[in-house]
Amino acid sequence: MVLKGKLVFVMGGGRFGTNALRYLKAKGAKVLVVDLNPGCLAKSEVDFCSVELTVLDSLGAGQAVFFVGDAVDVLVQFLEINAPDFVVTAIPGNAVAKVVECWLAKRGGMLEPYLKAVPEVLKNIPESLVSFVDDVSGVIVVSYMPSSMRCRDNCLPPKDVCASTGRPKLASMDKLLEFSVYKIIDISAVLMSRQLTGGLGAIDGKELCSFLKRLETVHTSCTLAIGTACDCHCVVNLAKVIK
Numbered sequence: 001m002v003l004k005g006k007l008v009f010v011m012g013g014g015r016f017g018t019n020a021l022r023y024l025k026a027k028g029a030k031v032l033v034v035d036l037n038p039g040c041l042a043k044s045e046v047d048f049c050s051v052e053l054t055v056l057d058s059l060g061a062g063q064a065v066f067f068v069g070d071a072v073d074v075l076v077q078f079l080e081i082n083a084p085d086f087v088v089t090a091i092p093g094n095a096v097a098k099v100v101e102c103w104l105a106k107r108g109g110m111l112e113p114y115l116k117a118v119p120e121v122l123k124n125i126p127e128s129l130v131s132f133v134d135d136v137s138g139v140i141v142v143s144y145m146p147s148s149m150r151c152r153d154n155c156l157p158p159k160d161v162c163a164s165t166g167r168p169k170l171a172s173m174d175k176l177l178e179f180s181v182y183k184i185i186d187i188s189a190v191l192m193s194r195q196l197t198g199g200l201g202a203i204d205g206k207e208l209c210s211f212l213k214r215l216e217t218v219h220t221s222c223t224l225a226i227g228t229a230c231d232c233h234c235v236v237n238l239a240k241v242i243k
Helices: 015-026 039-044 054-057 071-079 096-107 117-122 173-180 206-217
Strands: 009-010 031-033 063-069 086-089 110-113 128-135 141-144 185-190 192-195 200-204 224-227 232-243
Touching: 009 015, 009 071, 015 063, 015 086, 015 096, 015 192, 015 200, 031 039, 031 071, 031 096, 039 063, 054 071, 063 224, 071 096, 086 096, 086 206, 096 110, 096 141, 096 173, 096 206, 096 232, 110 224, 117 128, 117 141, 117 206, 117 232, 173 185, 173 224, 173 232, 185 206, 200 206
Parallel strands: 009 031, 009 086, 031 063, 185 224
Antiparallel strands: 086 200, 110 232, 128 141, 141 232, 192 200, 224 232
């Protein structure tokens, strides 16, 4: 994948976000890193700091800028005017669901967990693939990696089997989740995280922006499956939009 000159928004400046920053700079991307902690690990590896999003207009290939702030809030602000080429989610939890919740809140809407859908969706997923279920928040985590094991560092897995166990994959996780929520959830937005290198993936910023714009056309309450997935893992929130 060609990254030179592409604008990449990195949510979080911890260890994972810093690893992403190093790789992206080396590939000539333009990188914006946002973290609440002004002393986070990534700050020492950027070219400069700023408080204005307009600084991105003058960012050169292979340069990075650091913002102090809530990564979700800053990304939503940026998506109001433009869409980054890629977004690296390096914060705890389901970052896409948090972005959707923030986007809706700014438009007078809200999300609430759609709990009655959880057992129905789980019926459509092989039990051995379910790593975690939060019945209070409506969160499901699915993985081809057994919960007792962990992925190899910087893994570049084949599409059809797990690189660590050799276990065959039924389908990529976005397709598996699309199947599992069919006729249970109104709108599915499980965004695919494209692998840039071993252990590093990013979602398409324009796909995220397009989904958020789509929500603006929904004038009644609806149910959502919101998450991110790669070929091996997926996290999804089952939620209801209240307007």
